[in-house]
Amino acid sequence: MESAAASYVSLADLKSSGNALAVTNEAPSHSGCGTKGGEGKASCGTSGGPDDMPSHIWDKVKNHPCYSEEAHHHYARMHVAVAPACNIQCNYCNRKYDCSNESRPGVVSQKLTPEQAVKKVVAVASEIPQMTVLGVAGPGDSLANPKKTFDTFRMLQEQAPDIKLCLSTNGLALPDLVDEICKYNIDHVTITINMVDPEIGAKIYPWIFWDHKRVTGVEASRILHEQQMKGLEMLTARGVLTKINSVLIPGINDAHMIEVNKAVKERGAFLHNIMPLISEAEHGTVFGLTGQRGPTAQELKAVQDACMGGANLMRHCRQCRADAVGLLGEDRSAEFTLDKIDEMEVVYDLDRRRSYQERVEAERQAQHAAKIEALSATEVNELTKDIKVLVAVATTGGGRVNQHFGHADEFQIFEVSAGEALFVGHRRVDLYCQGGYGEDEQLPSIVNAINDCHAVLVSKIGACPRDELVGAGIDPVDRYADEFIEKAALSWFADYTGRVARGEITHVPRGDASIRQGAFTAAA
Amino acid sequence: MSLKIVANLCTGCSACEPECPNDAISELKNIFVIDPAKCTECEGDFDDPQCLSVCPIDDCILPLETEAAA
Ligand code: SF4
Ligand code: SF4
Ligand code: SF4
Numbered sequence: 001m002e003s004a005a006a007s008y009v010s011l012a013d014l015k016s017s018g019n020a021l022a023v024t025n026e027a028p029s030h031s032g033c034g035t036k037g038g039e040g041k042a043s044c045g046t047s048g049g050p051d052d053m054p055s056h057i058w059d060k061v062k063n064h065p066c067y068s069e070e071a072h073h074h075y076a077r078m079h080v081a082v083a084p085a086c087n088i089q090c091n092y093c094n095r096k097y098d099c100s101n102e103s104r105p106g107v108v109s110q111k112l113t114p115e116q117a118v119k120k121v122v123a124v125a126s127e128i129p130q131m132t133v134l135g136v137a138g139p140g141d142s143l144a145n146p147k148k149t150f151d152t153f154r155m156l157q158e159q160a161p162d163i164k165l166c167l168s169t170n171g172l173a174l175p176d177l178v179d180e181i182c183k184y185n186i187d188h189v190t191i192t193i194n195m196v197d198p199e200i201g202a203k204i205y206p207w208i209f210w211d212h213k214r215v216t217g218v219e220a221s222r223i224l225h226e227q228q229m230k231g232l233e234m235l236t237a238r239g240v241l242t243k244i245n246s247v248l249i250p251g252i253n254d255a256h257m258i259e260v261n262k263a264v265k266e267r268g269a270f271l272h273n274i275m276p277l278i279s280e281a282e283h284g285t286v287f288g289l290t291g292q293r294g295p296t297a298q299e300l301k302a303v304q305d306a307c308m309g310g311a312n313l314m315r316h317c318r319q320c321r322a323d324a325v326g327l328l329g330e331d332r333s334a335e336f337t338l339d340k341i342d343e344m345e346v347v348y349d350l351d352r353r354r355s356y357q358e359r360v361e362a363e364r365q366a367q368h369a370a371k372i373e374a375l376s377a378t379e380v381n382e383l384t385k386d387i388k389v390l391v392a393v394a395t396t397g398g399g400r401v402n403q404h405f406g407h408a409d410e411f412q413i414f415e416v417s418a419g420e421a422l423f424v425g426h427r428r429v430d431l432y433c434q435g436g437y438g439e440d441e442q443l444p445s446i447v448n449a450i451n452d453c454h455a456v457l458v459s460k461i462g463a464c465p466r467d468e469l470v471g472a473g474i475d476p477v478d479r480y481a482d483e484f485i486e487k488a489a490l491s492w493f494a495d496y497t498g499r500v501a502r503g504e505i506t507h508v509p510r511g512d513a514s515i516r517q518g519a520f521t522a523a524a
Numbered sequence: 525m526s527l528k529i530v531a532n533l534c535t536g537c538s539a540c541e542p543e544c545p546n547d548a549i550s551e552l553k554n555i556f557v558i559d560p561a562k563c564t565e566c567e568g569d570f571d572d573p574q575c576l577s578v579c580p581i582d583d584c585i586l587p588l589e590t591e592a593a594a
Contacts, residue, residue, distance in 0.1 A: 084538055085578075111554070214572065
């Protein structure tokens with residue numbers, strides 16, 4: 001059995017090809033869990049990512065929207081709500097309602113039996129070839145009632161073997177079920193870990209149900225913590241990729257997050273996803289009622305930046321609803337309610353899915369090539385070489401600047417400097433344009449959401465919002481419509497720094513931005 | 525001697541169902557109910573009633589007597 005640390009893939013390994021530390025162990029034990037997902041083989045060494053990680057890991061992540069930044073532009077996942085039971089209570093979760101934090105809704109979402117869930121997944125996958133990942137993430141804990149979760153996976157594997165499987169858990173029951181997980185070839189597991197110190201945990205978890213008892217206080221968090229660490233180590237030892245979700249709660253675990261990052265890194269976590277607490281009184285959560293606030297955009301980014309050297313950070317999580325269907329962020333679940341599925345003739349067309357995925361692979365390589373080209377074209381000027389700014393991008397996917405400002409319900413945020421354009425996250429906003437008319441009262445909230453950005457790249461923008469953005473000091477840019485995002489961002493940056501260097505404008509840093517409250521649901 | 529699930533508080537999360545040592549809990553139109561003939565309040569099996577310990581909703585599971593007396 002290899003050690004936990006040996007299969008750890010660091011951010012540096014993934015991000016900078018210059019740093020030739022690829023991975024410390026080339027032969028993880030795959031004895032228990034085989035890798036799945038042979039669709040759309042990426043030719044190693046040509047698209048972004050594969051140069052920097054061993055092929056068995058790239059194979060696992062390349063079509064997974066939650067693990068690969070490139071994949072989430074092209075592929076989609078869906079979650080089915082088959083496992084509503086939970087075995088712990090979190091202060092940010094009110095189980096009467098859809099949870100706004102993790103992808104863990106309550107009763108509002110449609111609860112499905114494993115049979116119904118499998119039919120829904122097959123129906124969606126036949127309609128939407130991008131659908132490559134099925135997750136069981138709740139409502140509740142996928143392992144609190146493991147039979148429903150595993151029945152779903154087993155049946156789906158028989159009917160649609162190319163779909164990747166993943167599950168999310170709080171970790172309490174994980175160590176006992178690792179063998180079962182390996183049996184079903186589930187190669188992605190998400191564990192929500194908010195602390196590695198039970199004293200801090202006691203402020204987050206009022207109780208757990210453990211060994212036939214309700215356990216409270218520090219003792220509850222101590223047990224939870226031990227189970228989480230043990231479960232993570234066991235998954236790492238068996239070569240199962242793990243993502244750690246952490247909810248950033250200002251004043252409770254913000255200063256502690258770097259310890260969490262260190263602990264999960266040591267135990268082989270593949271990704272660490274630090275997400276903001278979403279807390280509003282009307283959610284009826286303990287935190288909502290005590291007035292515990294969520295972090296601002298810059299607070300979140302500061303903690304994410306501080307953890308950069310640790311476990312590979314994932315910044316594109318949108319905290320979407322567990323039963324969202326479609327490309328990440330775009331909710332198509334209304335098209336697939338149970339009644340509609342019952343009426344559908346479902347033919348699972350593997351060939352159509354394959355050809356789509358081949359097209360995507362070609363598109364992804366073009367995107368990567370454009371990025372390399374843009375990078376080589378940027379000139380570094382002595383005066384402006386230290387400038388680093390954020391830009392917001394409106395995109396419908398495919399890695400291009402291709403969305404109208406008024407149609408964007410979220411912006412992708414890129415951190416741009418002379419050397420790179422790095423994807424750092426999303427900002428959700430309320431739709432500005434509804435039914436052809438701009439909603440003027442929405443505009444200030446959009447400006448707030450991207451207030452820390454110097455520019456917003458869009459395919460088109462109306463005159464009114466343009467003036468308003470300029471007034472707020474954000475440059476609205478539509479001249480890169482349909483270009484690849486990184487290329488557009490770097491071109492804009494070269495132009496911007498050029499003007500700064502020539503003294504036409506002065507570079508001033510921007511302020512903070514606010515995180516939109518409320519779970520992301522449908523676009524309309 | 526039995527517990528009872530308050531119908532308008534139950535979220536139908538199903539956490540209680542598999543914990544019952546007597547199979548007394550079943551689903552009925554998206555919520556869960558306890559069969560008073562089967563429920564022993566877990567006596568002889570566990571120190572605490574299992575359904576009550578795992579249920580996430582305060583006061584969702586109560587003694588049957590309280591209900592009858594009220
Ligand atoms: S909530 Fe986050 S982890 Fe879940 S599917 Fe969305 S992006 Fe992926
Ligand atoms: S108290 Fe015990 S026996 Fe009665 S329903 Fe609850 S779990 Fe079952
Ligand atoms: S645990 Fe409580 S809320 Fe959940 S189904 Fe049982 S009685 Fe209802």
